[in-house]
Amino acid sequence: MLARLSQRYGVLIALAAIIALLPLVFPSTYYYRVASLVWVSAFAAIGLNILMGKAGQVSLGHAGFFGIGAYAAAIGPAHLGLPSLAALVVGAGFSALLAYLVGRPILRLRGHYLAIATLGFGALVALVITTESHWTGGPDGMPVAKLSLFGWRAGGSGTWYWIAGGLLLGGAWIAFNLDETPTGRAFRALHDSEIAARVTGIDVNRFKLQAFVIAAVYASLAGSALAMMNGFVNPDQAGFLHSIELVTMVVLGGLGSVVGSIVGAAVLIMLPQFLTVFQEYENLLLGFIIIVSMIFMREGIVPTARRLISRGRA
Amino acid sequence: MTILKVDDIGIAFGGVKAIDGVSFSVDAGQIFSIIGPNGAGKTTLFNVISGIYEANRGRVELSGENVTSFTPDALATRGLSRTFQNLQIFQRMTAVENVMVGRHLRERCNLFADLFRLPSVIRQNRNTRDAALNFLGEVGLRGSADMLAGSLSYGACKRLEIARALAAEPNVLLLDEPAAGCNSVETEEIDRLIWRVAEKGIAVVLVEHDMKLVMKISHRILVLERGRLLIEGSPREVRDNPAVLEAYLGKHGARQPARA
Ligand SMILES: Nc1ncnc2c1ncn2[C@@H]1O[C@H](COP(=O)(O)OP(=O)(O)O)[C@@H](O)[C@H]1O
Ligand SMILES: [Mg+2]
Numbered sequence: 369m370l371a372r373l374s375q376r377y378g379v380l381i382a383l384a385a386i387i388a389l390l391p392l393v394f395p396s397t398y399y400y401r402v403a404s405l406v407w408v409s410a411f412a413a414i415g416l417n418i419l420m421g422k423a424g425q426v427s428l429g430h431a432g433f434f435g436i437g438a439y440a441a442a443i444g445p446a447h448l449g450l451p452s453l454a455a456l457v458v459g460a461g462f463s464a465l466l467a468y469l470v471g472r473p474i475l476r477l478r479g480h481y482l483a484i485a486t487l488g489f490g491a492l493v494a495l496v497i498t499t500e501s502h503w504t505g506g507p508d509g510m511p512v513a514k515l516s517l518f519g520w521r522a523g524g525s526g527t528w529y530w531i532a533g534g535l536l537l538g539g540a541w542i543a544f545n546l547d548e549t550p551t552g553r554a555f556r557a558l559h560d561s562e563i564a565a566r567v568t569g570i571d572v573n574r575f576k577l578q579a580f581v582i583a584a585v586y587a588s589l590a591g592s593a594l595a596m597m598n599g600f601v602n603p604d605q606a607g608f609l610h611s612i613e614l615v616t617m618v619v620l621g622g623l624g625s626v627v628g629s630i631v632g633a634a635v636l637i638m639l640p641q642f643l644t645v646f647q648e649y650e651n652l653l654l655g656f657i658i659i660v661s662m663i664f665m666r667e668g669i670v671p672t673a674r675r676l677i678s679r680g681r682a
Numbered sequence: 683m684t685i686l687k688v689d690d691i692g693i694a695f696g697g698v699k700a701i702d703g704v705s706f707s708v709d710a711g712q713i714f715s716i717i718g719p720n721g722a723g724k725t726t727l728f729n730v731i732s733g734i735y736e737a738n739r740g741r742v743e744l745s746g747e748n749v750t751s752f753t754p755d756a757l758a759t760r761g762l763s764r765t766f767q768n769l770q771i772f773q774r775m776t777a778v779e780n781v782m783v784g785r786h787l788r789e790r791c792n793l794f795a796d797l798f799r800l801p802s803v804i805r806q807n808r809n810t811r812d813a814a815l816n817f818l819g820e821v822g823l824r825g826s827a828d829m830l831a832g833s834l835s836y837g838a839c840k841r842l843e844i845a846r847a848l849a850a851e852p853n854v855l856l857l858d859e860p861a862a863g864c865n866s867v868e869t870e871e872i873d874r875l876i877w878r879v880a881e882k883g884i885a886v887v888l889v890e891h892d893m894k895l896v897m898k899i900s901h902r903i904l905v906l907e908r909g910r911l912l913i914e915g916s917p918r919e920v921r922d923n924p925a926v927l928e929a930y931l932g933k934h935g936a937r938q939p940a941r942a
Contacts, residue, residue: 542797549796549803550789550810557772557783564770567732569758569787569850578793624774 376544379627383540387533391526400529402641407532408594410633411539413617414626415586418543420615421624422552423579424559425475426483429490430614433463433584435497435606437591438512439504442601445513447503452515456592460585467584468577475576487608494606509602512595528597535593536630539586543626555579587614620661622668631669685710685885686762686854691730691740700726701737702909708885708902710853713876715888715896717920718906724889725767727906728856731887732764733757744854759787763852765843767859767889773832777823777842780831781814784849788813814849820878821845822871837868844875854885861892873899897921 390403416430437459444455474485497504504510515531546552554575558565565572595601604610613636621632639657643650665672687707693700701723708714716724729735731742733754741750744760752760763784772780789810795803818824821841826834831842840860847855857876861869873895880886890896896903896917903920905912913923920926 545799546796548807549799550786550791550806551793551796553775553779553783554786554791556775556779557786560772560774561770563734563754564766564772564846565783566754567734567758567762567764568783568846569755570783571755582797 376547380537380541380544383630384537387537391529397524397526400524400526402638404529404532404597405594406630406634406637407529407536408590408597409614409617409637410630411532411536411593412587412590412614413621413629413633414536414539414543415583415590416614417618417621417624417626417629418546418555418586419579419583420618421622421628422546422559423555423576425576425579426479426486426615427580427583428483428487428608428611428615429493430486430583430587431606431608431610432490432493433467433587434591434594434610434614435493435601435603436463436466437588437593438595438601438605439497439591440588441592441595442510442512443503446510452513452596456589456596459592460588463584463588464581467581471577471580472573475573475580487611490606490608490611494603494608497603497606504603507603509600512599512601514599515596532593532597535589540626540630551575551578616658620658620668622670622672625668625670628668628670635669683710684708685745686731686887687741687743688727688731689741689743691727691737691742693726693730693735693737699909701730703740704904704906704909704911705740706904706911706914708854708887710885711880711883712901713880713886713888713899715890715900715903716906717890717893717896717903718912721908722906723909724906725858726909728764728858728887728889732762732856758850758852761853762856763847763850763854764856765840765847765858765860767862769836769839769843771831771834771839771842771846773830775831776828777831777834777838778811778814778818778827780842781817781845781849782810784817784846785810785813787850814845817845817849818842820848821875837864840864841868841872841875844872848879852884854887855879856887856889858889859891860888861890861895869895 387407391400394400412434416427419425419427437456440455440459440462441452444450444458445452450458470489474482474489477485498507554565554570557568558570558572558575562572591605594605617632617636618629620635621630622628639654640650643653646653661669684707689705691701691704704727706714716727718724726735730737733752733756736751741748743749744757744762747760749757749760772783775783789806815824815827818827821844823838823841823845826838831839834842840863844857844860861872864872869892876886876888876899888896888900900917902914903917904914905920905926913920913926
């Protein structure tokens with residue numbers, strides 16, 4: 369256990385070092401933006417991975433919570449006179465409440481049924497955002513006030529790089545924390561055998577709900593951060609494609625692996641940037657690469673790599 | 683002192699009566715075995731008692747409390763623990779983590795303390811791990827503590843399930859064919875383990891096909907046939923009963939296939 373503990377802190381330190389040193393190799397300020405996008409997406413993916421990789425429950429509507437966070441950051445300052453940071457907290461609280469209310473009935477469903485129910489939830493959020501145009505700007509989206517803390521305004525992509533990096537470190541730390549606690553063990557137990565978890569005294573509905581709420585708060589915070597960073601929100605951020613993108617990050621990187629979620633986010637954000645040279649074939653190629661990776665690395669990139677490395681050592 | 687009381691339980695699946703009017707009671711420290719041919723309803727009876735199935739009729743009492751139709755986790759809170767005929771281990775967790783989950787009800791579980799891994803959580807974790815290691819030691823698996831449960835042998839998984847069930851410190855333990863698929867050495871170990879468990883005052887309900895084991899360690903034996911209670915009595919009474927010889931040993935042979 370000690371070895372695993374120090375390994376975990378090792379990962380956090382390595383991650384902090386990467387965040388700190390990466391700007392040294394950025395050829396232009398554009399890369400600050402791409403990296404910030406990776407950090408924010410990775411943060412959302414880590415949260416979703418707690419639900420999917422640890423507790424073993426799927427959500428195909430998670431961008432709904434991302435969208436709620438994003439629009440909270442937009443609507444709070446614009447319509448309610450809330451400071452950005454307060455809007456972010458209110459958005460996260462609202463997402464948690466909504467996850468609790470929605471999760472209670474639907475987390476009793478299993479497998480495909482749960483997938484469809486969460487998909488419906490995501491579609492509903494996107495629909496509300498598109499139709500309530502006097503609040504949200506409708507399909508065109510709306511501008512977002514810049515984050516300001518005690519008179520200091522978070523401006524350029526350089527500043528946001530550090531905020532997003534800090535957020536990611538915090539998110540990874542919490543996810544690691546959870547692993548070796550009664551809650552984290554309950555998640556993993558109900559994933560492996562729900563029936564054994566129940567006879568062991570685990571209230572599986574309660575723990576599924578907790579995982580769902582945690583993942584919703586992660587997504588909401590990521591949404592708020594991205595909205596403030598971009599200075600703009602649009603309904604796509606709550607849409608089905610974005611939900612699928614988040615799930616892909618989690619599965620491609622590796623279910624249950626925190627590092628995997630970061631790698632998955634990096635691949636999904638950066639690959640399209642490299643593939644732009646292929647112009648109209650970009651999406652085709654991206655899909656092809658994802659399919660091939662899943663065929664050859666079924667457990668995801670990071671768990672596969674870990675297995676190969678430990679086999680090489682043995 | 684009666685800990686577990688089962689009264690006139692009946693359950694049917696699609697009109698077929700899997701259990702039909704079975705009653706018995708088990709005292710603290712008693713080893714109570716349930717035998718019968720494959721398909722007799724032994725596992726179904728366990729599933730009713732542990733709240734996985736809801737019976738159509740009858741009543742279950744734990745320490746005098748009516749717990750009929752309680753959920754499995756509510757029953758666990760009241761001191762009921764069990765293992766499964768078809769293994770139900772947490773494959774992606776280590777052996778010691780499996781047993782730590784068994785101590786779930788003995789731990790304080792607070793989401794916020796866990797998210798931030800407060801010092802109290804770290805302290806509790808250490809205690810839980812120590813306790814879990816002791817239970818692993820009791821089933822002879824201490825050396826495999828940090829191995830992934832999914833990588834353990836079948837016999838080891840069987841014992842791991844027992845350790846997990848014991849870790850809850852239950853007062854009733856249901857064991858569904860703990861020696862199935864185990865070699866004679868492992869069976870011998872399980873035999874001694876069950877003795878030790880009963881000596882602690884835990885009521886043990888055992889479903890087992892290994893007749894030698896059953897005859898040797900049981901205080902009472904209940905014979906189930908097609909969902910009905912055929913006879914209940916001491917090992918001697920059961921062994922000498924002509925109906926049992928006819929219905930169970932006679933028809934199916936003393937050498938039951940280990941599987942069910
Ligand atoms: N969930 C279920 N649905 C339908 N039939 C079941 C179910 N569970 C058990 N049965 C039936 O109940 C009978 C008893 O099975 P079981 O309790 O597994 O027997 P045993 O453990 O004594 O071998 C069998 O005929 C089995 O098919
Ligand atoms: Mg059975």
